[in-house]
Every structure is written in C-alpha cells, then in structure tokens.
Amino acid sequence: MAQAAMKKNRKNASPAPSTASPDEIARFTAMAxxxxxxxxxxxxxxxxxxxxxxxxxxxxxxxxxxDPMDANPLDGLDIIDIGCGGGLLAEPMRRLGATITGIDAxxxxxxxxxxxxxxxxxxxxxxxxxxxxxxxxxxxYDVVLNMEVVEHVADLDGFLGAAxxxxxxxxxMVASTLNRTLKSLAxxxxxxxxxxxxxxxxxxxxxxxxxxxELAAGLKDHGVEITxxxxxxxxPIERDWRLSQNLDVNYLAFGVKR
Amino acid sequence: MTIRKKKSxxxxxxxxxxxxxxxxxxxxxxxxxxxTAFGQSGVDVCVVDTQDPLDGLDAGFDGRxxxxxxxxxxxxxxxNIWPALHPGAAPIKDIRVSEGSSPFFLHYDHRDTGDEPFxxxxxxxxLRKALFHRLQGLAPVHVMAPASVTALDRRAGGVTAxxxxxxxxxxxxxxxxxxxxxxxxxxxxxxxxRLTRWSYQQAGIVCTVTHERSHDFVANEHFLAAGPFAILxxxxxxxxxxxxxxxxxxxxxxxxxxxxxLDDASFQAELEHRFGDFLGAIxxxxxxxxxxxxxxxxxxxxxERLALVGDAAHGMHPIAGQGLNMGLxxxxxxxxVVLDARRLGLDIGNAxxxxxxxxxxxxxxxxxxxxxxxxxxxxxxxxxxLRLVRDLGMAAVNAxxxxxxxxxxxAMGLAGDLPRLMRNQPL
Ligand SMILES: Cc1cc2nc3c(=O)[nH]c(=O)nc-3n(C[C@H](O)[C@H](O)[C@H](O)COP(=O)(O)OP(=O)(O)OC[C@H]3O[C@@H](n4cnc5c(N)ncnc54)[C@H](O)[C@@H]3O)c2cc1C
Numbered sequence: 062m063a064q065a066a067m068k069k070n071r072k073n074a075s076p077a078p079s080t081a082s083p084d085e086i087a088r089f090t091a092m093a094x095x096x097x098x099x100x101x102x103x104x105x106x107x108x109x110x111x112x113x114x115x116x117x118x119x120x121x122x123x124x125x126x127x128d129p130m131d132a133n134p135l136d137g138l139d140i141i142d143i144g145c146g147g148g149l150l151a152e153p154m155r156r157l158g159a160t161i162t163g164i165d166a167x168x169x170x171x172x173x174x175x176x177x178x179x180x181x182x183x184x185x186x187x188x189x190x191x192x193x194x195x196x197x198x199x200x201x202y203d204v205v206l207n208m209e210v211v212e213h214v215a216d217l218d219g220f221l222g223a224a225x226x227x228x229x230x231x232x233x234m235v236a237s238t239l240n241r242t243l244k245s246l247a248x249x250x251x252x253x254x255x256x257x258x259x260x261x262x263x264x265x266x267x268x269x270x271x272x273x274x275e276l277a278a279g280l281k282d283h284g285v286e287i288t289x290x291x292x293x294x295x296x297p298i299e300r301d302w303r304l305s306q307n308l309d310v311n312y313l314a315f316g317v318k319r
Numbered sequence: 320m321t322i323r324k325k326k327s328x329x330x331x332x333x334x335x336x337x338x339x340x341x342x343x344x345x346x347x348x349x350x351x352x353x354x355t356a357f358g359q360s361g362v363d364v365c366v367v368d369t370q371d372p373l374d375g376l377d378a379g380f381d382g383r384x385x386x387x388x389x390x391x392x393x394x395x396x397x398x399n400i401w402p403a404l405h406p407g408a409a410p411i412k413d414i415r416v417s418e419g420s421s422p423f424f425l426h427y428d429h430r431d432t433g434d435e436p437f438x439x440x441x442x443x444x445x446l447r448k449a450l451f452h453r454l455q456g457l458a459p460v461h462v463m464a465p466a467s468v469t470a471l472d473r474r475a476g477g478v479t480a481x482x483x484x485x486x487x488x489x490x491x492x493x494x495x496x497x498x499x500x501x502x503x504x505x506x507x508x509x510x511x512x513r514l515t516r517w518s519y520q521q522a523g524i525v526c527t528v529t530h531e532r533s534h535d536f537v538a539n540e541h542f543l544a545a546g547p548f549a550i551l552x553x554x555x556x557x558x559x560x561x562x563x564x565x566x567x568x569x570x571x572x573x574x575x576x577x578x579x580x581l582d583d584a585s586f587q588a589e590l591e592h593r594f595g596d597f598l599g600a601i602x603x604x605x606x607x608x609x610x611x612x613x614x615x616x617x618x619x620x621x622x623e624r625l626a627l628v629g630d631a632a633h634g635m636h637p638i639a640g641q642g643l644n645m646g647l648x649x650x651x652x653x654x655x656v657v658l659d660a661r662r663l664g665l666d667i668g669n670a671x672x673x674x675x676x677x678x679x680x681x682x683x684x685x686x687x688x689x690x691x692x693x694x695x696x697x698x699x700x701x702x703x704x705l706r707l708v709r710d711l712g713m714a715a716v717n718a719x720x721x722x723x724x725x726x727x728x729x730a731m732g733l734a735g736d737l738p739r740l741m742r743n744q745p746l
Contacts, residue, residue, distance in 0.1 A: 157663075301675070
C-alpha cells in the first residue's frame with residue numbers, strides 16, 4: 062500500500078537509476094503526518110496490521126525456533142523493514158524483541174517514524190535510505206521485511222535483488238503486496254480508492270501489482286525461496302481482516318534465503 | 320511493582336511516577352477479575368478503588384449472592400480464583416420458572432444439555448475475598464485503595480493519571496485506562512460518554528433465608544404481579560447443605576421502603592406469603608437490603624485509550640441474574656483482545672484493538688439487555704391476554720426441546736461468540 066516510494070530524493074542524491082518514481086514520493090510524503098491516526102488516511106494499514114504481524118511473528122517464530130506466545134519471541138533478531146513508512150510495523154517488531162532498522166525513501170516518513178518511536182520510548186534505527194544504498198550491509202540481517210512495497214517500485218528486479226542481498230544465508234524474507242487480477246483491480250483499486258474511500262485516490266497503480274508467481278520467480282533469482290503464501294481477506298460482518306488461502310487480492314509471502 | 324520514594328529539595332517526600340501498562344479504575348468484582356487476567360499473563364496493572372478492599376469482605380457490605388453462569392465459572396477456573404470459592408458454591412442443577420397462580424411452569428433440567436450445572440450461586444462477599452487474595456499473589460498487579468483518580472489525561476501518545484490516596488499523590492503513566500467503577504462510573508461520565516437510562520420503578524429486596532427442606536439445588540423464579548421473585552440456592556451450613564437460599568424480591572419502588580421498615584415478624588409474614596411453603600418453614604437470617612432497579616446503557620464502551628467494563632458499561636435488570644455474568648464476558652473479551660494485540664507487539668491502547676472489543680461486546684450486551692428488559696415487562700403486569708400468552712409461551716418452550724435448549728444455553732452463558740476464557744482455553 063504505502064510504506065515506501067523508492068526513490069532517492071535527498072539532496073546530493075546520485076543520478077544512478079533508482080527503483081521508484083518521483084510522483085510516488087511526493088504523494089506519500091504528503092500523507093506522512095497522518096500515519097499514526099488509526100481513523101485517518103492510513104486506517105486500512107492500521108486495520109491490516111494485526112494480520113500482517115501475526116503472519117510475520119508466527120513464521121519467524123517457527124523459522125527461528127521460538128515460542129510465538131512468549132513476551133519477546135523475536136528477541137535478538139536483526140531485522141530491516143524496507144519502506145517502513147511511519148513505523149507501523151517497526152514499532153511492534155521492536156516490542157517483540159527484535160533489533161530494528163527502518164528505511165524509507167520519504168524523508169518525512171522517516172521524521173514521523175523517529176518522532177513517534179521517541180514518544181513510544183522505543184529505540185529504532187530509522188534511516189532515509191534505499192535498499193540499494195546498503196551495499197556495506199550485505200548479508201547482515203536475519204530478516205528483511207518487504208511489506209506493501211513492491212507494488213510501488215519502478216524496477217522490480219533491481220529492488221528484489223538489493224533486498225534479498227541484505228539477508229544472511231539461512232535468514233528470511235517476509236513480503237506482502239497486491240496481486241494483479243481483475244478482482245484486485247475491482248477491490249483494491251476501484252473499491253478501496255474510489256468507492257469506499259479507504260485510500261486516497263491514486264494510491265495504487267494496478268499495472269504495478271505483482272503476481273505471486275512473478276514474486277516467487279523474481280526472488281528465486283536472488284536466492285530466496287518462497288515457502289508459504291497466504292491471502293488477506295476482509296470479513297465484512299466481523300469487519301476484520303483474516304488470513305486465508307485466497308491470494309486474489311492482498312497476499313503475504315514467507316521466503317528463506319539460501 | 321514498587322513505588323520509589325525520594326526526598327525533594329524541600330525535604331518533602333515526593334513519589335516518582337509509576338509506570339504501568341493498564342490502569343483499572345474500580346476494583347469491584349469485574350475490575351478485580353480483569354486485573355487477575357492481566358496479572359496472570361504478566362501484564363503490569365494498577366488498580367485504584369475508592370473503597371478499602373477489606374471493607375468489602377464484611378458480611379454487612381454486600382449481602383447479595385450472584386448466579387455465576389457456567390461460562391463465567393470457566394473464567395474463574397482459568398484465572399485460578401475458583402478453588403477458593405468451590406467448596407461454598409452451590410451448583411444450580413435445575414431452574415423452575417412459574418407464575419402467580421398459573422398451573423404452567425417451565426422446567427429447565429441441566430441434564431438436558433449435558434452433565435454440568437447451569438452455574439453456581441456464590442456470595443458476593445466470598446467472591447470479593449477470593450479476588451482480594453488472588454490479586455495479592457500477583458506480582459504485576461499493584462492495588463491502590465482507598466484512593467481515587469484526581470486527574471486523568473488520555474491522549475494519542477498515552478495516559479497520565481494522578482492518584483490521590485492516604486499517602487498523598489502519585490502520578491501514573493499507562494497505555495490504557497479501564498473504567499470498572501460501577502453503575503455511577505465517574506470515569507465514564509468524565510469521558511463525556513452519555514448514558515441511556517430508565518428506571519423500572521421497582522426495587523430489589525435482597526435477603527438470605529434458611530428453610531426446613533432442602534432446595535435440592537433448584538433455582539426458582541416466580542413471577543408475581545409486582546415482578547419476579549427469585550429463590551436461589553446457597554450452600555449454607557456445610558454440615559447441612561441445601562437449607563439456605565438467597566432471595567431477590569422485586570417490589571414496586573413506592574412500596575419497598577415500607578416493606579423494609581417492617582419489624583422482623585411482619586417482614587417474615589410478607590415473605591412467607593410470597594415464598595410459599597414448598598421448602599417448609601423459613602427463617603430470615605442476617606440483614607436485608609433494598610436496591611433500586613434500573614436499566615442503563617452507555618452509548619459507547621470505548622474512547623481514546625479507554626474501555627468500560629461491567630456495570631460502568633451496562634446495568635441491567637437482575638431478573639435473569641446476568642449483570643455480573645455480562646461483566647465477566649466483558650473481562651474475557653477485553654483481556655483477549657488486549658493480550659492478542661500485546662503479543663503482536665501492538666500498542667495495547669490503540670483504537671483498532673479497542674474497536675474489536677466494542678464490536679464484540681456490543682451485540683451481546685444489547686441482546687441481553689433487551690431480553691432481560693423484555694422478560695421483566697412481559698411478566699410484571701397482570702393484563703389477562705398477556706398472561707395467557709405467557710402461560711402458553713411457557714408451555715410451548717417446555718414442549719419444544721430446541722427452543723428450550725437455546726434458552727438454557729443462554730442461561731449458562733454458552734451462547735454466542737465466546738472468548739477463549741469461556742471455552743476452557745488458555746488466555
Ligand atoms: C439486587 C441485585 C441482584 C443481582 N443479582 C445478580 C446475580 O444473581 N448475578 C449476576 O450476575 N449479577 C447480579 N447483579 C448485578 C451485579 O451485582 C453487578 O452487575 C456487578 O456487581 C457489577 O460489578 P462491577 O465490578 O462492574 O461494579 P461494582 O460491583 O459496582 O464495583 C465498582 C467498584 O468501583 C469502585 N468505585 C466506584 N467509583 C469509583 C471511583 N470514582 N474511583 C475508584 N473506584 C471507584 C467501587 O468501590 C467498587 O469497588 C445483581 C444486582 C442487583 C442490584
């Protein structure tokens with residue numbers, strides 16, 4: 062959905078080809094203040110957050126042999142959240158015990174995230190950077206989080222390569238995005254943006270949505286094997302998001318680095 | 320949790336702020352049970368109550384006994400409160416509902432739905448005592464009583480409260496505030512949450528009686544012209560169990576004071592007149608109380624970093640003995656959503672979590688309020704056609720096992736979307 066617009070927009074940014082487009086950066090920076098308002102522009106992210114966190118926690122706990130019900134099941138894991146936005150995922154992950162680095166292409170997002178982490182009393186290393194800036198941290202991380210990011214990048218393969226390169230062998234990646242189906246066009250794009258007004262119009266470009274097969278193939282090229290895929294489905298009566306087997310619209314992937 | 324004291328430059332003793340996760344205002348039966356649920360799960364809580372908990376253990380403080388539905392009993396079992404109550408708790412094996420002089424009555428036998436009783440009768444005083452002891456054994460729980468919250472600031476970033484007690488003022492920082500301060504909840508009123516309220520113009524007279532014959536652990540709900548008259552089985556003398564009952568006698572509000580003013584012999588005579596002689600000779604033991612009966616519902620049960628539970632959120636007619644039970648359902652649901660959020664690393668006072676609580680409880684509470692209100696209205700009048708409908712209705716429910724089972728499961732508290740604590744699952 063939103064965490065990142067992947068483009069260098071810092072002063073002195075190098076003119077090297079980047080993985081995101083300028084329009085997207087401008088759009089998301091404007092939304093930054095509203096990040097932490099659960100009833101505001103980012104309400105959908107707040108609403109899907111519990112399901113995303115459950116998926117991440119349970120898979121990481123299983124992979125790294127922890128008890129997901131522990132107070133700090135991610136204790137000591139070195140995790141980078143790519144496209145961290147205002148820190149909606151990074152803060153909970155920190156509370157669960159992980160060491161967190163959060164990067165985002167929007168300077169304002171990083172500022173919002175820093176401010177909020179400070180208010181929450183959490184130490185999180187937030188940086189205004191792109192994965193391709195982190196050459197010196199290759200293979201450093203136990204886990205890379207790629208949540209609602211890939212549908213916003215301009216160069217998917219370049220992005221996946223840079224992200225996968227940050228994971229140590231035996232580490233893991235969690236990704237989530239929107240599938241490119243007619244249903245997702247109807248639901249996520251037209252439904253969520255135009256009809257329900259859950260998201261500001263123009264949040265998504267449907268043509269950039271990524272099929273699970275494309276994600277799997279793209280990651281495999283960079284040494285990451287997807288071992289589980291789950292859908293995220295909205296239950297209208299309960300007004301809650303649930304994990305499901307239906308990958309048609311929102312889906313989550315768990316992968317392991319060779 | 321300890322409060323650290325330090326000396327200020329002036330030499331005065333200043334208490335440094337106390338950091339906790341959850342501040343519970345009101346440590347009555349509902350608030351204390353919730354504190355147990357959190358404390359047992361390792362969540363830091365601070366409970367503030369205006370009453371000294373030791374006062375509540377006195378028989379003169381609260382003479383009521385509560386019907387603990389089976390689902391509520393499961394909560395008390397899971398929270399390790401039940402062992403202290405178990406020996407004195409009277410199982411309700413059957414429920415008989417009858418009306419005035421009508422020959423029809425409804426008979427609910429627990430064996431129709433399985434082996435377990437509908438619930439148990441427990442004296443409030445014993446429940447308070449069990450909770451008091453349980454809380455003392457939980458390290459994450461900090462009880463401040465008698466004390467009151469003299470300032471409360473709830474904002475997006477967190478909660479700060481000023482608590483004033485016998486030892487002075489303490490500042491408390493928390494992520495979530497829970498209003499469990501009963502029907503007259505100040506927490507609710509200060510939050511600007513409005514209340515819909517209507518009085519039944521009825522009073523509930525409560526007392527305990529002993530009787531010659533055993534009640535055989537049957538609860539009797541007898542509908543009289545003035546309203547329901549409930550005879551609820553207590554364990555009583557352990558050497559002679561089954562010879563003691565708790566009474567809830569509903570009376571017109573304008574008549575209740577004169578009944579309360581009667582001398583013992585006249586009160587006893589009025590009582591016998593309504594009670595009948597099916598348990599032999601009866602005798603009133605201990606004091607009697609009168610409570611005004613009204614129904615009230617808070618327009619919302621949540622606010623910024625705030626949730627209401629128990630009577631602070633909803634007070635209902637005691638006709639179905641459901642007030643405490645609904646409060647314990649609030650406890651089970653709120654503890655579950657908060658712990659689920661915490662185990663995901665989420666901020667426990669966040670609006671999405673509180674919304675889940677509100678949606679979960681709203682339907683259930685509204686349904687129960689409507690049911691108890693409807694029952695009371697239906698049974699509290701003597702209009703002939705209505706009586707016929709009631710009589711036929713009761714006979715019909717008896718004749719239709721599925722419908723009866725539905726009502727019985729409601730009475731046991733087993734209907735609806737149950738929280739884990741009510742399904743014998745770990746919190
Ligand atoms: C006649 C009668 C019979 C009933 N029978 C049954 C029954 O059989 N079964 C059943 O389930 N229910 C029954 N009920 C209902 C039941 O008693 C209540 O629903 C239950 O006690 C609610 O518990 P609570 O903890 O929410 O509120 P309360 O028990 O009212 O506790 C509130 C607590 O908050 C404290 N407090 C108040 N104000 C403040 C403040 N400003 N700051 C700090 N602390 C404060 C009080 O000291 C108290 O400890 C009956 C009610 C009546 C009137």
